[in-house]
Amino acid sequence: VQRATGIANNRNVLATARDPKGIQLGASQHVRGQINFLTEETGFYQLCLDNQQNHFGFMQVYLNFGVYYEGFNMEQKQPEESKELNSTLEAIEVSIRKLQIHIFHMWRFYNFARMRKGADSFLLESNYNYVNWWSMAQSCVIVLSGVLQLYFLKRLFSVQPPGRQRC
Numbered sequence: 001v002q003r004a005t006g007i008a009n010n011r012n013v014l015a016t017a018r019d020p021k022g023i024q025l026g027a028s029q030h031v032r033g034q035i036n037f038l039t040e041e042t043g044f045y046q047l048c049l050d051n052q053q054n055h056f057g058f059m060q061v062y063l064n065f066g067v068y069y070e071g072f073n074m075e076q077k078q079p080e081e082s083k084e085l086n087s088t089l090e091a092i093e094v095s096i097r098k099l100q101i102h103i104f105h106m107w108r109f110y111n112f113a114r115m116r117k118g119a120d121s122f123l124l125e126s127n128y129n130y131v132n133w134w135s136m137a138q139s140c141v142i143v144l145s146g147v148l149q150l151y152f153l154k155r156l157f158s159v160q161p162p163g164r165q166r167c
Contacts, residue, residue: 013061014050019043034112062115066108 016027017035020043026035039045049061 014052016048016050018046018048020045022046062118064108064111064115066104 012029014027014029015035017025017037019025019039020041025037025039025045028035047063
């Protein structure tokens with residue numbers, strides 16, 4: 001789980017995962033958190049995000065789910081004779097499974113890197129907009145104060161015609 005905020009002082013978000021019975025499986029309170037857990041039952045799993053540390057600002061959350069099976073064999077055991085005959089095919093099948101697991105992990109790491117880049121990009125863009133608006137507002141205040149100072153100084157040193165005198 002990853003999020004990017006705009007005008008905020010903390011980029012952490014609390015993420016918790018619960019199983020179908022409501023038991024908490026894991027938690028992460030980091031900007032780029034990752035929760036890994038083993039499951040043995042089917043059902044609806046719950047992912048909760050909590051933003052108590054930051055109440056204001058823009059938030060974007062990236063979620064990346066991955067499910068992979070280790071040691072899961074749907075095939076029934078074959079007799080020893082057929083294993084000897086198909087040992088080459090089994091070796092190829094085992095290496096392909098290992099390759100699939102490695103590809104899956106590389107895909108996860110690629111997605112994490114893409115999310116980190118996206119979060120940093122959104123943070124930079126929001127800071128850029130924030131700085132531009134405040135710079136424009138401060139420039140307007142400076143120009144307005146200069147005009148007002150000029151007006152009051154001009155009024156202070158203005159000379160009245162001799163026919164009208166002030167008390």
